[in-house]
Amino acid sequence: MSTKKITFIGAGNMAGAIFKGLLANGYPSDAITATAPDADHLQALKQSLNIHVTTDNLAAVADAEVIVLAVKPQVMQGVCREIASSVCRTRPLIISVAAGLQAETLNAWLGGEHAIIRCMPNTPSLVGAGASGLYALPSVQPEQRDFANQLLSGVGLAEWVDQESLLDVVTAISGSGPAYFFMIFEAMEKAAVEMGMPADAARRLILQTGLGAVRMAQETGEEPAQLKRNVMSPKGTTERAIHTFEAEGMDAMFLKAMQACADRADELARELAN
Structure with missing residues (x-):
C-alpha cells in the first residue's frame, strides 16, 4: 500500500478502527493525523498509537492527500464548510464514512469537483471483521479507488457498488x-x-x-x-x-x-x- 498523508476528521470508534487497522498492517504512524474536539481523547491516541493529533481541522487538512470524514452526519455540513477553501486548493481524495450523506451533497458542501468516495462500514469493523460497501464518484481515479480499497480492507471486507442507491441496500445488509x-x-x-x-x-x-x-x-x-x-x-x-x-x-x-x-x-x- 502506497503511503499517503491521511487526516481523519473525527476520531471516534469507526475512525479508530480504520487507523488501527492501517497501523496493524504496517502503515507509518507519522503519516496519520486525527482531529476531534476532545483534547484529552486525542492525547490518549497520541500516546498509545504515536499518530499526529490536533483539534484544528484546518491545520490537519492543509497537506493531507487523503481526508476521511468520520464525524456525525448532523455536524458534517459545518465541518465541510470549515475545510472547503483548503481542500479546493489541494484536491485530496475525500472518503466519507458518515451514514446517509450522499456524495454530491458532500461535494457541494466542499465546494465542488472533488474526488469523493462514500463508505458504509459496520460495527464488526471494530474487531477487524467488518463488511464495508463503497461507491466512488466518476472523478475518482483508479489509484484512488485502490487506496480506499486497501484502507477499508484493513478492517474486513470491502465491496464496491456502481450505483450510489445500492449503498442503501448495503445498509440493509451489512450496516444494520x-x-x-x-x-x-x-x-x-x-x-x-x-x-x-x-x-x-x-x-x-x-x-x-x-x-x-x-x-x-x-x-x-x-x-x-x-x-x-x-x-x-x-x-x-x-x-x-x-x-x-x-x-x-x-x-x-x-x-x-x-x-x-x-x-x-x-x-x-x-x-x-x-
Whole structure:
C-alpha cells in the first residue's frame, strides 16, 4: 500500500478502527493525523498509537492527500464548510464514512469537483471483521479507488457498488445486519432457556454454532441453500425446524425488514441534504 498523508476528521470508534487497522498492517504512524474536539481523547491516541493529533481541522487538512470524514452526519455540513477553501486548493481524495450523506451533497458542501468516495462500514469493523460497501464518484481515479480499497480492507471486507442507491441496500445488509444476527442469537437463547438449558451454556453453543456456520459458508463456497440442505435429513429434526420457519414466512419477513431499512436510509439522506 502506497503511503499517503491521511487526516481523519473525527476520531471516534469507526475512525479508530480504520487507523488501527492501517497501523496493524504496517502503515507509518507519522503519516496519520486525527482531529476531534476532545483534547484529552486525542492525547490518549497520541500516546498509545504515536499518530499526529490536533483539534484544528484546518491545520490537519492543509497537506493531507487523503481526508476521511468520520464525524456525525448532523455536524458534517459545518465541518465541510470549515475545510472547503483548503481542500479546493489541494484536491485530496475525500472518503466519507458518515451514514446517509450522499456524495454530491458532500461535494457541494466542499465546494465542488472533488474526488469523493462514500463508505458504509459496520460495527464488526471494530474487531477487524467488518463488511464495508463503497461507491466512488466518476472523478475518482483508479489509484484512488485502490487506496480506499486497501484502507477499508484493513478492517474486513470491502465491496464496491456502481450505483450510489445500492449503498442503501448495503445498509440493509451489512450496516444494520449485525443487529439481525444478534436478534437471532437472542431469540435462540431465550428459546433454549425456556426449554430448560442454562443461559450461559446456551449462549456459548449458539455463538459457536454461528461462527461455525459462517466459516463453512466462507470456506466451502457453497450456496446457503445447499448448505442448509446438507444439514437436513428427510423427515428429520432440522427439516421440521426449517419447515416451521418457512410456515411463519421468514423470507417475507426479512424482505420487509430490509426494505424498511433501505427506505429509511434514503429518507435520512434526503433529510440531511436539506
